[in-house]
Amino acid sequence: MRLPEPNKSVIAKKPHIVAALRSVVQDENVIEDPEALKPYECDGLSAYRQLPLAVVLPETTDQVSAILKYCDAEGINVVPRGAGTSLSGGALPLADGVLLSLGKFNRILDIDYANRCVIAQPGVTNLAITNAVETEGFYYAPDPSSQIACTIGGNVAENSGGVHCLKYGLTTNNLLCVELVLMNGEVVRVGGKQFDSEGYDILGLITGSEGLLGVITEVTVRILRRPETAQAMLIGFSSNEDAGACVASVIGSGIIPAGMEMMDKLAIHAADDFCSPGYPRDVEALLIVELDGPSAEVTELTARVQSIAECSHAKSISISSSESERQQFWTGRKAAFPAVGRISPDYYCMDGTIPRSHLARVLSRMNELSSEYGLRIANVFHAGDGNLHPLILYDANKPGHLERAEQLGADILRLCVEVGGVLTGEHGVGIEKRDLMGIMFNDSDLNQQQRVKCAFDPDGRLNPGKVFPTLHRCAELGRIHIHGGQIPFPDLPRF
């Protein structure tokens, strides 16, 4: 993986830079010692490691603003970081860059039940928001599996989802306002406690922008009342085709479950061995379907899903009869990654999305690829919205294995795009999928995206080397090629 060539003159200035940062924040909030920098050398994509020039931990928006302004003026790159759980290398440091950690922005600022929202600093964890409002019967809907650790700022930057986003949407659909510091140090607020933000939807643009447009220093999210009830079903199938057909029929019948997850045999066994959720072991595919809402509705819809499953040749169906059983059904799914981690020294988690109707076809092609590459693949995914998480099992200690796993991963993503899907459903492009962007977008698409980046950060100081396969200068992107000539299509209808 290629990262921008580090600027040696910036590295040489390290003592000056550290001193300048210490003039903004307290001394102990700047880390420069290589040993102490070690915990920051990678994010959740741990195959890639790089020590940053220094880490700075500001505590206020003013400090963030002063740091960015200084770095912008001095030509120093900045990489924002939340909890470092990104699976695409978005928070991977740069040798000549300052890593700006939002770790000290860890307070909830306002809980407003009347307007059903919470204002939090970006370093607050996803789960802490739900914990803060739980006693009043509320919760924050997007629930990435990493929710104990990942930050709400990181969620905004990645537009994270979770098992419940089929019904309740991703981060972008649950976000009301952010405060953002631009690379030039300017602070802008977009949105508020009202439903829609005014002017250009900068809030929507920031969400999922992977730390390339600005540093988020405050977040307002919508909270929801906990549904009256929730019920989960485990449905086993003797083929992926049957399971895929069942998913399509449920959606086609007009039911949007709160969550609809699928696991293949390898993942089912790994999860069942790891934490005994009681999954059927004699099936090829398992669906976990959760319905939530008013109890009358849940009872009715559960019955409908059951009959659809029967028509789709389900081999086994169990329905949770208590809250604890519902939770138990989920334990296996939630522990699927660590469970797979136990049956292989390393695994590589992919994240493509495909149109649901291609589920069976993509799974069988993935099996072929798996034997071609000689690497096993366990499948755990959000079936309801076609978001796949193939886990490629490999052993980093064996020479060439990591590279092979990466090539297999790239082939899987190409396959996703080929059937009309996309490179990433929720984990982001980062460095991981950067060089595959050309499969989905042509130059014109990518140039327009980079021009938008220029509006925020004209010198490309913020998180360079991520998302875009080639970096263009803003001046070059802004150039207009004039063609001249007469108004074309003189035969157009005119009124």
Added chain:
Amino acid sequence: MAEILKFYNEEQLCGTIKWAASAKEPLEVIGGCSKPGLGRPISTNYRLDLSGLTQIDSYQPDELVLSLGAGVTLVEIRTLLKQNRQELAFEPPDYSSLMGISTKTATIGGVISCNFSGPRRIKAGAARDHILGIRGISGRGEIFKSGGTVVKNVTGYDLSKLLAGSYGTLSAITNLCVRVLPAAETTSTLLLLGLNDADAIDALGYAARTSYEPSGLAHLPRELALHCNVPDAATPSTSVTAIRIEGPPESVTDRIHSLQKTYSHFHTTLLCEESSRTFWQEIRDVIPFSKMLNRVVWRLSVPPSAGAKVVAEIKRHVSCEAFYDWGGGLIWLALDPKETAESNHIRNTLKTHGGHALLVRARADIRRQTSVFQPQPSALHALSTRIKDSFDPLRILNPGKMYKDI
């Protein structure tokens, strides 16, 4: 008068915008022209009519996606989706009657360009939340796309969000891929009768915080309820505060019962099925103000719990009628055009409570003098200007429609 050029395909449109960029010829871009007079008045020699981009590229009910040209009308989309008992969940409004137009010509491109959403916004999200992918032509005359055709996608920046609500000032939208959802099987609306604005907003806020999942929360004061075309809503001759419940029949009955118990201290009445649907269509399309065409109409988006306070404060300075959607979060205001200083009062009130105001309907001379969109703090405005530059550096597309320089 501007010459109108009507387009039937993307290449023609792209060629024309390329030409305009080289000739530095500003263009007005319109969809079905259902909202003439929305935005700041602009004058150009050419007006590009996109209502000829009417192809349905694909509709896959099982995938819940619809790909189509920006010129397809809402009427056509509704008819198409109805065949599979599906709909656009954000309830795209049609403001043609509000704007004094008799034909229903609103196009999907136009609705998305304004990011207008109906009453179900509170539960299902806004127009912008339902776009999966978009194609457009920038003011540089370059075709680009963003997003895709699947629900879950974080590949690259989400430019569709930027184009939604940009009033055609960034790009001419040619194609969209939108998410469709199953239509509710049943709908019922509980009306609470005779509440004043403040009590009504409290009652709606209470409903919003229950687990009954209301999908519409509106309040019409007495003088506007009288204009309602739903007899049950108009006859009591009191104010009506409406709570809509949708879903499978058993579930709707159950939740309505619970709500009736909750609000047993009020006089209530129930609108079922067709009358519920008509009532919410009227709220959605702002019908109460379509009959007062001489009045100036504002649309305010505020923190829901502040709704009644905002209106009370504005009423202290100017006489106006108001009704509420989104549980108080959306306020429709109608004023006498003689109240020329009204925009100051409205905007000052919003300074304390938060939110923003859009002047939706007014004579061109009023729209020329007043800021139609909410004025922005300088750093935010400078950023918006740079975003405009990134799509349309020569100010070819709808120049000045939102702000003087945007």
